[in-house]
Amino acid sequence: MGQTALPPSPQGLREQLFSAGYIADEDVASLVWMALSLERPMLIEGEAGVGKTAIAAACARALGRPLLRLQCYEGLDLGQAVYEWNYSRQLLEIRLTEAGSGGATTGVAGSAQEALRSNLFSEEFLLQRPLLQAIRSEVPCVLLIDEIDRADEAFEAFLLEMLSEFQISIPELGTLSARSKPLVVLTSNGTRDLSDALRRRCLFHYLDFPSLAREMHIVRTLVPEAASRLVEESVAFVQRLRKEDLDKTPGIAETLDWVRVLFKLGLQELPQDPALLSHSLAALLKTRNDRWGVTPERVAKLIDGPRIGQDVGVAGGLK
Numbered sequence: 001m002g003q004t005a006l007p008p009s010p011q012g013l014r015e016q017l018f019s020a021g022y023i024a025d026e027d028v029a030s031l032v033w034m035a036l037s038l039e040r041p042m043l044i045e046g047e048a049g050v051g052k053t054a055i056a057a058a059c060a061r062a063l064g065r066p067l068l069r070l071q072c073y074e075g076l077d078l079g080q081a082v083y084e085w086n087y088s089r090q091l092l093e094i095r096l097t098e099a100g101s102g103g104a105t106t107g108v109a110g111s112a113q114e115a116l117r118s119n120l121f122s123e124e125f126l127l128q129r130p131l132l133q134a135i136r137s138e139v140p141c142v143l144l145i146d147e148i149d150r151a152d153e154a155f156e157a158f159l160l161e162m163l164s165e166f167q168i169s170i171p172e173l174g175t176l177s178a179r180s181k182p183l184v185v186l187t188s189n190g191t192r193d194l195s196d197a198l199r200r201r202c203l204f205h206y207l208d209f210p211s212l213a214r215e216m217h218i219v220r221t222l223v224p225e226a227a228s229r230l231v232e233e234s235v236a237f238v239q240r241l242r243k244e245d246l247d248k249t250p251g252i253a254e255t256l257d258w259v260r261v262l263f264k265l266g267l268q269e270l271p272q273d274p275a276l277l278s279h280s281l282a283a284l285l286k287t288r289n290d291r292w293g294v295t296p297e298r299v300a301k302l303i304d305g306p307r308i309g310q311d312v313g314v315a316g317g318l319k
Contacts, residue, residue, distance in 0.1 A: 003063065003065065003140065004016065006033075006036050006037065009033070010029040010030040010032075010033040010034075011029070013029050013032055013036075014029035017058050017059070020058045021061070021222070022055065023217065023221055023222075024058075025214070031044075031203055031205045032059055032183075035184075035203050036183060038203075040201070040203050041184035041203070042202055042204070043148075043187075043194070043198070043202035043203070044185065044186070044187050044188070045187070045188045045189075045205070046189070046190075046206055046207035046208060047189065047190075047209070047249060047251075048248070048249075048251065049248075049251020049252065049254065050207045050208060050210075050252065051252050051253070052187040052207055053146055055207075056069075056144035056146075056187075059142050060142040063183070065142050066137070066139070066141045067144065068142070069130065069144040069146060070130040070131060070143070071146050072145065072146060072149075072151040075152070076152075077155070078158070079129070081130065081131050081155065082131045082132050083126050083127060083132045083168075083170065084129070085125055085126065085172075086127050090125050093120060094120075122173070123136075123176075126170075126173075130143065131143070131162060131168065132168055134184075135167070135177070135178035135179065135180075136178070136179055138179055139180055140181060140182060140183065141180070141183075143182040143184045144185050144187070145159070145184065145185070145186045146187050147188065147189060148186045148187065148188050148194065148198075149188040149189055149191045149194060150189075153195065156195060157195075157197075159198065160198065163184065163201045163202070164201055186202060209242060209249075209251075209252075210252065212235060212236060212239050215252065216232060218256075219231050219234075219235055219259055223256060223259050223260055223263065226260070227263075227267075227269065229268060229269045230259065230263065230267055231259060233269055233270035234255070234258060234259050234262060234270055235255060235259075236305065237270060237302055237303065238250055238258070238284065240305045241284065241294075244294070245293075246285070246293075247289050248285075248286050248290060250284040254284050254286075257284075258281075258284050261280050261283050272303060272304075274299035274300045275296065277299055277303075278296065278299070281299070
């Protein structure tokens, strides 16, 4: 995978991201450009479904870099995130050394055991997990640390050394410094407060659901085969749906899936009959409560909401 040089301006990077299938606004393009220029991590916060993870994947495609992902969860420890020793290989090495020195003199056996002791805890016997892989990679990568707010504060504290110095301390080996510096993307759904120390080390951006005009632009670009009226009415429906009391608000990915479904059903515009939309709502509503709660009556009201011009308002200002 060939590495792509950093463009001289955020606009150039925005064009690269567009070529990689991600429609970035000026704020996101500037954030990524600054992170690359300053070699600083970026923290992207926002509700689930707004496209935080997609930014990291798009950066990897646009820059021609491998993508490494660490999915955070409660109880995440260094063994899953950073490294662990390959105990089976270490045990095999011990047995091979013992077998090889079985008939040797005491001095030769002692030398073999000494060499074994110094060799067992070397990088050769490390199982590298995403964080260590990212800094020991020979080529720069994109490291996605997804949903950092799900990990506990102890793990967050461990990250500080890596995010500040791009190095990791291993008791048996010492400090391993970066061979290349990754582009680090941390995402957070805001389920808990992150420490000030972590935030200080990162460039920050809050990613919200897109405006109606912007979401229409995204859908038109990524689902160009769909009729313009279908896109307009479907996106307006989703925007109104997001204002309902839902367990899980549909994100941009759900909008794209739904428009693709409607297109494959042969629709050129949103039907006025709620029954015709009932089964297709599986692409938008992802919990039992939401499926039951969004009744045909509520669907009818969402269909009959403000017309496109009223929804968009002054929609000309796409960034």
